Amino acid sequence: MKQNVKTKIEISDLKVHYGNKPALNGISFDVYENEILGIIGPAQSGKTTLLKVINRTLEFTADATVEGSVKLDGVDVSTIGDVYGLRRKIGMVLPLPVGLPLSIYDNVAFAPRTAGLRNKAELDEIVERCLQQAALWDEVKDRLNALGTKLSGGQQQRLTIARALSHQPEILCLDEFSIAVDPITTMRIEEVLKMLSTEAKMTIMLVTNLVQQAKRLANRTAFFLNGNLIEIDTTDVIFSENPANQITYDYVNGNFG
């Protein structure tokens, strides 16, 4: 692990309840700048909930309550007045591909436009760059006016990634992005993520059900279980013969349960 790392996100004693049902039970850890952090864990362990706290979209769930703090660059996100600006600092890719019912161009230009950008040349530049970064440009450059919803599932997921990059986020969160995507597309997207990490110096949080994906990509990996952070360490340690917890070993080696 690199020495002298800078903390990008600082999570301390984060508790989330849906009604009285706990989803996260007081977790604390840091996300370092420019790392790829893998987050693994079985269903219901609170991974998606964690991402929603960070970009504050959990606020759309009426009965969810949050205690503890999430700090982005040292600022508690819950105190940020411009929540829309906060969300644009974070690119979010959800499990199922969502092409908005707009043209491919308008899909990618959506976020810059909602942020107030009107200049056609700048929008053109953003659309091309993001589609390039998401490895979709070559397939769609001749039909940018076609509907995003009519692309194949794998293409729509890359469109979703292009959209998430369109507002120049500092952090990219991916929530099981490969769930509805074929293995080849998955590999292409993984290449894209490596490139974003090395070239664009992005901080990436990669929630995944495929432990091998975390092993392939992540610098560090966190293992969640039932709303608890069991352990977080360098990916090498998590996938070694002796991580700190036996249960981590069992989970990553598939003899869990």
Added chain:
Amino acid sequence: MFTETEIGKRNRWSENGMKIFFLVMTILMIVPLLLIIGYLFYRALPVLSFEFLFTNPKDNMRSGGLWAPFLGTIYLVVVSLLVSAPIGVFAAVYLNEYARENWFTRIVNLAVVNLAGVPSIVHALFGVGAFVLFAGLGESVLAASLTLAIMTLPVIIASTKEALNAVPMSFREACWNLGATRWQTIRRIVLPNSISGILTGVILQVSRAAGETAPIMFTGAVFYKAIAEGDVFAYNVLDQCMALSLHLFTISTQVPDVAEGIPYGTAIVLVGTVLLVNAAAIVLRVYLRTRKRW
């Protein structure tokens, strides 16, 4: 070789039997409808003409045409929709897109569902109390239209909510993740993709407003009122008007010796107007569905 089992045979028979049963029921439903319209048309044939639509009733309604009631119905429907469509659509947007689930929204939603089922005579009494007397509008096009608006409002809210609900939640979530406000999401994604359903719901209320008699007969529609023929601005919204539905009622029950074809002609114009509007709704729906975007 594939031999059919006993169960397979039974399933095949019951499958065919049920299909035929449902087909027969459908035909049973459609036959009276066609008979009614066919019969009305047949009896109305002698009076139906261009002139019938554009001249006032004459000789105590025993001859002449339908101009005053026809224009009155159009006034009532248009004014009532000018009120109920915007209010209903905006209320539905609030309830579906902004309101959180709490006791207030639960009561409002319950009220919407139940108000949609209130008999129109009850709306009529409310209209008399609220608009004719309390608001001091007197018996007028405005009072009658507002009464019709109150009657159509809950249905417009319900149908609009349904149309909004048909837009997948995942679109909204994707927009919120991109830093869009609720309003930006509604304006750019939700409304453009639900407008066909919203308009269809509103248009179907045109026919309901046009056909009702009870809500207008104490609030603004009169037995007889002559107006300038061919002048579409002949009515004043603060004054009373005639209406097709009430006109049909009076000439068939209150006036002796009305020429044979006139009530049938009135019925055909009323039904025809309603069917025309409904057909427009269907055409709109089909057109907008061809450009469905997901």
